[in-house]
Amino acid sequence: MSEKQKRYMLPEDQIPRRWYNIQAEMPTKPMPPLNPATKEPLKAEDMFPIFAEELCRQEMNQSEAWIDIPEEVREKYKYYRTTPLVRAYGLEEALQTPAHIYFKNESVSPMGSHKLNSAIPQAYYCRREGVTHVTTETGAGQWGASLAYAASLFGLEAAVYQVKISYEQKPYRRSVMQTFGAHVTPSPSMSTRAGKDILTANPRHQGSLGTAISEAVELARTTPNCKYTLGSVLSHVALHQTVIGLEAEKQMALAGEYPDIVIACFGGGSNFGGLAFPFMRHNFTGERNTRFIAAEPASCPKLTKGEFRYDFGDEAGYTPLLPMYTLGHNFVPPNVHAGGLRYHGAGVIVSQLLKDGFMETVDIAQLESFDAGVLFARSEGIIPAPESCHAIAATVREAIKCKETGEEKVILFNLSGHGLIDMSAYDKYLSGDMVDY
Amino acid sequence: MSEKQKRYMLPEDQIPRRWYNIQAEMPTKPMPPLNPATKEPLKAEDMFPIFAEELCRQEMNQSEAWIDIPEEVREKYKYYRTTPLVRAYGLEEALQTPAHIYFKNESVSPMGSHKLNSAIPQAYYCRREGVTHVTTETGAGQWGASLAYAASLFGLEAAVYQVKISYEQKPYRRSVMQTFGAHVTPSPSMSTRAGKDILTANPRHQGSLGTAISEAVELARTTPNCKYTLGSVLSHVALHQTVIGLEAEKQMALAGEYPDIVIACFGGGSNFGGLAFPFMRHNFTGERNTRFIAAEPASCPKLTKGEFRYDFGDEAGYTPLLPMYTLGHNFVPPNVHAGGLRYHGAGVIVSQLLKDGFMETVDIAQLESFDAGVLFARSEGIIPAPESCHAIAATVREAIKCKETGEEKVILFNLSGHGLIDMSAYDKYLSGDMVDY
Numbered sequence: 001m002s003e004k005q006k007r008y009m010l011p012e013d014q015i016p017r018r019w020y021n022i023q024a025e026m027p028t029k030p031m032p033p034l035n036p037a038t039k040e041p042l043k044a045e046d047m048f049p050i051f052a053e054e055l056c057r058q059e060m061n062q063s064e065a066w067i068d069i070p071e072e073v074r075e076k077y078k079y080y081r082t083t084p085l086v087r088a089y090g091l092e093e094a095l096q097t098p099a100h101i102y103f104k105n106e107s108v109s110p111m112g113s114h115k116l117n118s119a120i121p122q123a124y125y126c127r128r129e130g131v132t133h134v135t136t137e138t139g140a141g142q143w144g145a146s147l148a149y150a151a152s153l154f155g156l157e158a159a160v161y162q163v164k165i166s167y168e169q170k171p172y173r174r175s176v177m178q179t180f181g182a183h184v185t186p187s188p189s190m191s192t193r194a195g196k197d198i199l200t201a202n203p204r205h206q207g208s209l210g211t212a213i214s215e216a217v218e219l220a221r222t223t224p225n226c227k228y229t230l231g232s233v234l235s236h237v238a239l240h241q242t243v244i245g246l247e248a249e250k251q252m253a254l255a256g257e258y259p260d261i262v263i264a265c266f267g268g269g270s271n272f273g274g275l276a277f278p279f280m281r282h283n284f285t286g287e288r289n290t291r292f293i294a295a296e297p298a299s300c301p302k303l304t305k306g307e308f309r310y311d312f313g314d315e316a317g318y319t320p321l322l323p324m325y326t327l328g329h330n331f332v333p334p335n336v337h338a339g340g341l342r343y344h345g346a347g348v349i350v351s352q353l354l355k356d357g358f359m360e361t362v363d364i365a366q367l368e369s370f371d372a373g374v375l376f377a378r379s380e381g382i383i384p385a386p387e388s389c390h391a392i393a394a395t396v397r398e399a400i401k402c403k404e405t406g407e408e409k410v411i412l413f414n415l416s417g418h419g420l421i422d423m424s425a426y427d428k429y430l431s432g433d434m435v436d437y
Numbered sequence: 438m439s440e441k442q443k444r445y446m447l448p449e450d451q452i453p454r455r456w457y458n459i460q461a462e463m464p465t466k467p468m469p470p471l472n473p474a475t476k477e478p479l480k481a482e483d484m485f486p487i488f489a490e491e492l493c494r495q496e497m498n499q500s501e502a503w504i505d506i507p508e509e510v511r512e513k514y515k516y517y518r519t520t521p522l523v524r525a526y527g528l529e530e531a532l533q534t535p536a537h538i539y540f541k542n543e544s545v546s547p548m549g550s551h552k553l554n555s556a557i558p559q560a561y562y563c564r565r566e567g568v569t570h571v572t573t574e575t576g577a578g579q580w581g582a583s584l585a586y587a588a589s590l591f592g593l594e595a596a597v598y599q600v601k602i603s604y605e606q607k608p609y610r611r612s613v614m615q616t617f618g619a620h621v622t623p624s625p626s627m628s629t630r631a632g633k634d635i636l637t638a639n640p641r642h643q644g645s646l647g648t649a650i651s652e653a654v655e656l657a658r659t660t661p662n663c664k665y666t667l668g669s670v671l672s673h674v675a676l677h678q679t680v681i682g683l684e685a686e687k688q689m690a691l692a693g694e695y696p697d698i699v700i701a702c703f704g705g706g707s708n709f710g711g712l713a714f715p716f717m718r719h720n721f722t723g724e725r726n727t728r729f730i731a732a733e734p735a736s737c738p739k740l741t742k743g744e745f746r747y748d749f750g751d752e753a754g755y756t757p758l759l760p761m762y763t764l765g766h767n768f769v770p771p772n773v774h775a776g777g778l779r780y781h782g783a784g785v786i787v788s789q790l791l792k793d794g795f796m797e798t799v800d801i802a803q804l805e806s807f808d809a810g811v812l813f814a815r816s817e818g819i820i821p822a823p824e825s826c827h828a829i830a831a832t833v834r835e836a837i838k839c840k841e842t843g844e845e846k847v848i849l850f851n852l853s854g855h856g857l858i859d860m861s862a863y864d865k866y867l868s869g870d871m872v873d874y
Contacts, residue, residue: 172609
């Protein structure tokens with residue numbers, strides 16, 4: 001048939017049955033997290049008070065490359081998976097590039113982003129272990145909304161600390177969480193010791209992911225039957241997200257192609273790892289030589305300008321010490337619209353992979369990211385999340401190089417989410433009022 | 438395989454190749470639109486100054502049951518079609534009903550609703566006929582956003598008159614339109630004679646679909662190479678929307694079932710007709726005896742309490758006279774959150790079908806619609822548009838009847854859109870501040 005195929009779908013029974021655990025196959029394993037008091041390596045059971053036990057075991061699992069996805073989780077994945085792989089003919093034409101551009105469309109999930117892929121198993125394991133309450137932090141609200149949804153699916157009560165400035169600026173995401181029955185508190189709040197200490201020092205503190213993590217962890221520690229959950233950074237989150245890349249690999253085969261370059265935006269690493277890791281395993285064996293590019297905001301450049309060392313994951317220093325690229329746990333990024341990328345550190349797996357030369361990084365200024373996002377919207381019809389705009393901008397850069405060299409490279413990027421609840425950012429861009437960090 | 442299938446997908450090559458034109462097979466054909474001055478029946482060419490010529494011919498076509506979908510339109514449908522048919526196991530469990538509930542998920546379109554199905558062909562035909570500018574009205578903004586997107590796909594300039602109260606209350610939808618490059622004007626405005634007249638009479642007029650239609654039609658009439666487009670009510674719009682039902686029929690076959698009841702919300706008839714008409718043709722032949730239910734807001738009850746007569750489609754009386762169920766073209770519905778259902782009249786095809794007993798109607802109060810919408814969100818994970826909440830409420834009523842009688846009926850409803858840009862309505866509901874019209 002001569003018709004051009006636009007979208008590649010997989011039937012429901014091809015939703016992956018196993019997650020890919022890249023830790024087991026990395027040439028150099030990540031260094032262990034450390035107990036901040038003793039500086040001793042942490043064991044899985046040291047984290048049991050905070051996280052569901054199975055998640056702690058997944059976090060530390062460096063031996064099994066494939067982890068079975070529980071049937072109950074696959075049942076919930078069916079609510080929106082598999083997601084389409086899309087050939088971006090419109091964007092190719094707009095750029096007049098010979099490159100073949102594909103994107104994995106994670107924006108079709110009911111919460112509008114890839115975050116559900118990990119929220120569902122995290123809520124499931126909590127439920128299976130008898131937990132009744134879950135807590136977390138959220139910035140812009142993508143993760144908080146996904147956890148609220150997953151909690152409602154498994155009959156758990158959810159308490160979300162939302163960064164105060166976002167709570168006030170993005171009321172729609174707060175409403176989404178409340179629609180699913182979650183309790184949403186702006187952070188810093190007076191409901192925790194960490195929050196009180198921060199407010200005592202600075203009564204007008206607008207909040208950050210670091211303060212919200214401290215509050216949520218404290219709530220989990222001090223509440224019976226309550227566990228903390230996290231939407232990025234940790235290795236078990238990236239593990240769950242590999243459904244993205246595992247599906248994409250099969251879909252690329254349906255298209256008869258294999259990516260030369262794989263691109264994703266980078267906050268803590270969950271959507272990057274989710275797409276990239278299943279492809280990267282073929283680089284480990286020497287079978288493939290794919291390039292992997294993480295696109296981060298120029299204003300929060302932990303990968304391009306950060307330091308590789310042990311650091312805390314939160315502001316108050318409640319978390320274990322993690323070996324990662326970091327700008328320092330007290331780094332306060334400017335208020336860019338890509339709230340999901342405003343984090344000082346990177347996941348331990350990605351940090352090790354970058355150190356070992358398995359991936360590349362680029363930083364993208366805010367205006368360039370929205371230039372690319374609006375071009376994409378007008379050519380492909382989907383308004384991307386401000387975070388995803390960074391992946392698109394990196395894709396545009398590579399596609400323009402192909403135009404210059406005439407190379408027909410195959411580029412695959414992750415459309416991690418849509419921007420329909422972030423339109424105030426587009427307003428700023430279109431009216432010329434956007435600051436270029 | 439014993440696994441329960443949740444979503445039924447069709448491959449891209451099964452996007453319909455023809456629309457179903459129910460007018461050709463209705464036992465009683467709709468009466469013709471009339472020229473308001475002469476009261477003579479209108480011919481297709483009488484509408485050429487306002488609409489693309491091919492759309493006028495489709496509007497009046499009562500002889501051909503199947504109309505070819507142009508290949509260029511199918512190419513753009515591939516950006517988001519086919520859409521999933523979903524078995525609502527979660528909702529069934531929440532209701533403890535023996536009914537089998539399915540929904541067609543049109544919310545996965547990039548603009549979040551079914552409106553693109555007609556925006557794309559309307560923009561295409563305009564382009565093919567050498568039109569350079571298109572204009573339309575929009576209330577909440579679903580249609581305006583879809584037309585803005587379709588216009589950008591075909592290189593047309595789009596001017597949208599948005600009901601002033603919505604322009605101010607729903608800035609995100611305005612931003613979506615502007616992201617696609619559309620010019621958005623709050624209506625009534627000083628840019629048309631109709632708008633000036635309305636503002637002279639009432640300087641604080643908040644706008645209505647009727648005023649916005651008058652302004653858009655006037656702009657099309659007075660601008661070279663500019664055509665007007667409409668998102669509902671007219672027969673060619675329902676024609677384009679039949680891709681919904683044609684896909685759903687094949688998907689129900691994949692599920693091994695056939696609907697006993699088909700339900701959709703009702704504003705002007707586009708999402709109702711789109712889902713229902715392809716199934717209804719089997720009732721005409723006596724092969725099936727499916728029930729069809731249109732769910733309208735109790736506050737705008739043209740089908741349940743309106744009168745069948747000739748009436749104008751807009752406030753200023755610029756449109757032809759249409760034979761329809763109407764509350765009167767000066768009827769101002771209360772400010773319910775389901776902005777897409779706030780219209781005084783019904784499409785001519787649906788009006789005739791209702792008169793002839795081929796369908797039923799129910800009216801749903803605002804609070805009942807949101808009760809159902811929140812129940813659906815928590816059990817199926819998708820926050821429905823306020824309009825779609827009416828279809829869900831009607832579905833819940835029928836499913837509860839099944840519980841009482843023990844009948845395993847198969848119910849299919851149209852999830853015409855998601856509510857992610859309508860969260861302020863959910864806020865009102867959750868806080869107990871919602872008025873029950």
